[in-house]
Amino acid sequence: METVGQTIRAKRESLGLLLRQVASYLDIDQAILSKIERNERKPSRDNIIKLAEILQMDGEDLLIQFMxxxxxxxxxxxxxxxKVLKAAEQKVKYLKSNLEKN
Amino acid sequence: METVGQTIRAKRESLGLLLRQVASYLDIDQAILSKIERNERKPSRDNIIKLAEILQMDGEDLLIQFMxxxxxxxxxxxxxxxKVLKAAEQKVKYLKSNLEKN
DNA sequence: TTTTACTTGACAGAATTTGTCAAATGTAAA
DNA sequence: TTTACATTTGACAAATTCTGTCAAGTAAAA
Incomplete structure (x- = not known):
């Protein structure tokens, strides 16, 4: 099973983009992107969105993978x-049904 | 649906325990416990375990509720x-199957 | 009014996060 | 082997979040 970092690196390389090119698009240091790709640092939500853009991926899919x-x-x-995940599912449902009302 | 804080407060009151008594058992200031019960602060894992002990609850249940x-x-x-939760479930399975091997 | 239980917010120190930078490493072409 | 270029690494600092302490404040009962 692929980590987000592996997914990003594979896509970046398949597009022939350099760390520095993608990092500059994300407005971060290339050292950080290097670490994100090797799962040494976690991308921010904004990083994920921008990455999906430049790497021509579905932003929601990447966010789901990340979260x-x-x-x-x-x-x-x-x-x-x-059990934790099942309980979380119930709570999410409950929270969402309450958000609708307000 | 009850929050962990609400659960704790209800149980503490039903046992007739004071904030200061429970807090001292947890080895934290009663101000913190007060905030935990009102969801202003998050309990640590250790807090949860100790709370289950003194409040005569199942520790795993409380941990599940908390997480x-x-x-x-x-x-x-x-x-x-x-979708995130479903994907998480798959990943957990995958991670667990790998932990077994090592 | 005094006591008791709880709440609140200011504060400090610790820990974590987030990013910068330059040196080190790896790699492949000249 | 040099050279050039891409990536990795670790030291460092700034910013943010976490954790807990403390004392003053509120509220209600005795």
């Missing part, structure tokens, strides 16, 4: 991880 | 929240 990876790493070492 | 609440609040404002 789900974050959550998975947070709880993967819990033996009750899947 | 799922954290995740739900993180993503509830995303319209793709449920």
């Amino acid at each position: 789900s990876e974050k959550i998975a790493l947070e709880i993967a070492n819990e033996h009750c991880a899947s | 799922s609440e954290k995740i739900a609040l993180e993503i509830a404002n995303e319209h793709c929240a449920s």
Whole structure:
């Protein structure tokens, strides 16, 4: 299973773009992008959106990959991880139904 | 749907315990516990475990409630929240299957 | 009015995040 | 082997977030 970093690097290389080109588009130092691609740093939400743009990817897909990876790493070492996710699903539903009302 | 803070407060009051008593058991200032109960501060993992002990609750249940609440609040404002959770579930499975091997 | 429980906000120190920079490393062509 | 270029690495600083302390404030009961 591919990490966000791996996905980004693969796409960047397939487009023949350099770290410095993509980093400048994101308005960050190329050192940071290098670390993002190797999962040493986490991209910001804005980074993800800009990355999807320049790498011609679906922004929502990349965001989903990014957020789900974050959550998975947070709880993967819990033996009750899947219970946590199921409970989270219920809470999200509840929260959303309340947002509608206000 | 009850927040962790509400659950804790309800249980503490039903046992007739004072903030200061529970806080001292957790080894934190009662101001912090007050804020935890009103969702102004987040409890640490250790706080949750100790709370379950002194409030005679199941520690795992409380942890699940705590972690799922954290995740739900993180993503509830995303319209793709449920896709994120489904993707997270897959990733957790993948990560767990790899942990076994090492 | 006094006591008791809880709340609030200012504050400080610790820890984490976020970014900059330049030197080091790797790589491939000249 | 040099040279040029892409990437990686780690030291560093600034900014932000986290954690807890403390004392003054509110509210309600005795």
